[in-house]
Amino acid sequence: xxxxLVNPPNCGRSIPEEEYGIETIKMIFRGxxxxxxxxxxxxDGHDVAIADLKAAPNALEDALDGFEPDLVGFxxxxxxxxxxxxxxxxxxxxxxxxxxxxxxxxxxxPDFFNHExxxxxxxxxxxxxxxELVEALASRTVDAGVAGVAxxxxxxxxxxxPRAYSQADLVDDRPPRYDLVAAHRDRYVMSGVGGKVGFVAxxxxxxxxxxxxxxPNMTGGRYLIHRPASVLRDMRLLGDVPVVRLVDANTFxxxxxxxxxxxxxxxxGLKKAIVADVRAETVTRHPELFRLWKQAxxxxxxxxxxxxxxxGLERLNKRSSVAANIEALAILKxxxxxxxxxxxVSPDYTEADFEALERFVAAHAVDLPLPSIxxxxxxxxxxxxxxxxxxxxxxxxYTFTNAVCRTRMEPRLFYQTYAAMLQRFLKHISHA
Ligand code: B12
Ligand code: SF4
Numbered sequence: 001x002x003x004x005l006v007n008p009p010n011c012g013r014s015i016p017e018e019e020y021g022i023e024t025i026k027m028i029f030r031g032x033x034x035x036x037x038x039x040x041x042x043x044d045g046h047d048v049a050i051a052d053l054k055a056a057p058n059a060l061e062d063a064l065d066g067f068e069p070d071l072v073g074f075x076x077x078x079x080x081x082x083x084x085x086x087x088x089x090x091x092x093x094x095x096x097x098x099x100x101x102x103x104x105x106x107x108x109x110p111d112f113f114n115h116e117x118x119x120x121x122x123x124x125x126x127x128x129x130x131x132e133l134v135e136a137l138a139s140r141t142v143d144a145g146v147a148g149v150a151x152x153x154x155x156x157x158x159x160x161x162p163r164a165y166s167q168a169d170l171v172d173d174r175p176p177r178y179d180l181v182a183a184h185r186d187r188y189v190m191s192g193v194g195g196k197v198g199f200v201a202x203x204x205x206x207x208x209x210x211x212x213x214x215x216p217n218m219t220g221g222r223y224l225i226h227r228p229a230s231v232l233r234d235m236r237l238l239g240d241v242p243v244v245r246l247v248d249a250n251t252f253x254x255x256x257x258x259x260x261x262x263x264x265x266x267x268x269g270l271k272k273a274i275v276a277d278v279r280a281e282t283v284t285r286h287p288e289l290f291r292l293w294k295q296a297x298x299x300x301x302x303x304x305x306x307x308x309x310x311x312g313l314e315r316l317n318k319r320s321s322v323a324a325n326i327e328a329l330a331i332l333k334x335x336x337x338x339x340x341x342x343x344x345v346s347p348d349y350t351e352a353d354f355e356a357l358e359r360f361v362a363a364h365a366v367d368l369p370l371p372s373i374x375x376x377x378x379x380x381x382x383x384x385x386x387x388x389x390x391x392x393x394x395x396x397x398y399t400f401t402n403a404v405c406r407t408r409m410e411p412r413l414f415y416q417t418y419a420a421m422l423q424r425f426l427k428h429i430s431h432a
Contacts, residue, residue: 001134002047004069004097005040006060007033008087009053012079012399015392016415024419025401030054032188034199034247035075035103035126037176042131048180053087055184060087064094071137073122073130075103078214078377078398081112088117100133102126105395108214108379110160112395114152121150121158124218125169125204165219170204172230178237190243190275197275198238202231202261203248208279210306211317211382212344212374215249223253228264235270244272244297251276255286262289265296273299275340280305280320283328294335300368301332302340308360316344317381329364341366345373345418347389347405354417358424369425372400373418 010029016022033052040048049067051059063069072091076084088099101113102122110121122130129148136142145151148163163169178198181188190197203226205219235244252258265274274293278301283290290298305325307313313320332339343357361369375398376383376390383390392404407414 001071001138002067002069003040003043003049003071003073003134004063004067005033005036005048005050005073005075006087007036007050007052007054008074008076008080008083009057011083011396013394013396013402014399015397015402015411016419020412020415022415022419024423025415026399027401030188031190031197031245032178032181032184032199033075034176034201036073037178037180038201039073039102039126039130040177040180041174042127042171043134044174046134048177050177050180052181052184055181055187060090061094064091064097068095069097071098071100071134073100073102076101076106077104078108078375078395081105081109081395083396085113085115085117088115092117098137100130102130104214104218105378107217108377110150110158112378114150114154114158116152116154118152121152121160123148123150123160124163124220125165125224127171127174128169129163131171163220165205165222165224167224169219170224170226172226175230175234175237176201185241190245195242197243197245198235198241199245199247200231200234200238201248202226202246202251203253203257206250206253208250208319209317209381210304210319211315211385212377212380213249214377214380217379223250225254225257228257228261231261232264232268232270235265235272236268238272242273243299244274246274246276249277250279250282252278252282252286252289255282255289259289259292262292262296262298266292270297272297275300275302277302277304278328279303280324280328283331284324287331290332290335290337294337298337300338300340302342303328304342305366306342306344308343308357312346326364329366333365338367340368340370343369343371345371347374347403347407347414349407349414350409351413351417354421358421361425371418371421371425373403375400375402375404 014026074084098119100120113121132146145161147161150158150160204224274297376386389405
């Protein structure tokens with residue numbers, strides 16, 4: 001089968017820009033489409049191509065005309081979902097290809113894609129289930145259903161066979177097809193860390209249940225890990241790319257395995273600057289793990305601080321504390337590991353709250369503070385709980401830089417205050 005996998009272009013709309021002329025908030029993100037490379041890695045025997053529209057905006061049209069796929073698969077997060085539907089419609093108008101959608105939004109809100117332009121929705125991890133779907137299509141046994149895949153029925157309900165995700169879904173022995181995006185490698189850079197960046201997955205999912213997070217939906221709340229040898233293999237496949245972003249939501253979720261992975265990287269003599277997501281209490285409970293990982297190349301730890309009060313953390317079910325956050329920062333700083341701090345700006349923020357956040361960032365010298373505006377994602381507990389306060393349902397605005405819930409501050413002042421803080425933080429970044 002000829003299979004085209006499509007990464008949507010950078011999308012999303014900006015209220016501060018459209019309503020108030022504030023242009024500094026909208027952000028452009030770059031990085032390789034690892035989800036598609038991973039899915040492609042398990043499609044041997046088929047002719048597979050990736051169209052990365054973030055790197056090459058016309059690649060879909062070019063591939064529809066030149067490659068003539070039998071099946072087109074899209075990935076997408078919430079703010080890309082409308083664009084995916086629009087592009088799926090284009091595929092249907094211009095070709096006879098089947099359309100499959102997977103990724104974060106498909107996993108959190110599969111019904112969104114119950115649309116005439118889409119044939120199947122892959123829910124959660126897709127490396128194995130998509131392979132199974134392709135095989136079932138080829139052998140015409142697809143009507144029996146594939147676990148983890150929903151058949152669309154516009155006007156009716158989705159027919160979804162649930163899947164119990166397990167280690168087998170990682171198909172550990174098959175590496176991502178980095179080669180399919182080799183032409184764009186120079187465009188995959190990470191500002192603030194320096195240089196070309198390659199993405200590697202070492203774990204999936206999370207056993208925590210923070211109210212705002214879409215990650216637990218990907219694995220049904222399970223935490224799954226790649227073997228250290230596979231992670232090392234993938235890092236090596238990236239060749240001379242100097243920075244490796246471990247894209248897992250929680251790289252050190254199994255400290256014993258993380259220890260073994262760190263040691264494997266050290267023993268292999270790999271010299272990469274590594275960026276990874278860390279939970280604060282993993283640092284405070286296992287400081288020795290981070291001493292080892294500093295040696296392995298851990299240059300930047302991304303921590304979801306989210307809130308600066310315990311009550312705020314409790315509301316998010318973060319199961320962490322401000323004291324743990326501060327202690328983790330101190331441990332990492334001591335080790336010379338830079339900290340990117342994610343913070344969630346609530347629509348209830350007042351000017352005093354913005355000031356308090358800036359004071360916290362300054363007092364604890366967070367190297368790269370990244371405040372995003374609270375955005376209840378469909379399919380999360382937060383979305384259910386905050387439903388009455390959501391004023392904007394158009395997913396184009398779900399970029400984490402728009403207030404989709406009513407703000408306590410007058411909206412113009414809210415965005416001006418947020419934009420000014422962001423500017424000061426970004427200046428901070430350029431000096432970090
Ligand atoms: C790397 C990354 C990016 C890269 C994406 C590179 C690209 N695609 O071009 C960049 C930096 C560009 C990016 C951008 C953004 N991101 Co981002 N990103 C991530 C991150 C850290 C890792 C994603 C990843 O590669 N995972 C590894 C792959 C292998 O796993 P996966 O994506 O889950 O894919 C599996 C399944 O989903 C499924 N699957 C996925 N796609 C497909 C397609 C098909 C056809 C099939 C069959 C299966 C399938 O199978 C895969 C393998 O099992 C995640 C957090 C996380 N840890 O997951 C956030 C995350 C996905 N991003 C998020 C967000 C919000 C954004 C931004 C809005 C920025 C922001 N403000 O945070 C922008 C959106 C871009 C835009 N403006 O259009 C949210 C999404 C929430 C949501 N549900 O919408 C996440 C979850 C982080 C978070 N804060 O919660 N991001
Ligand atoms: S925010 Fe982090 S710790 Fe919380 S559920 Fe998501 S991945 Fe897990």
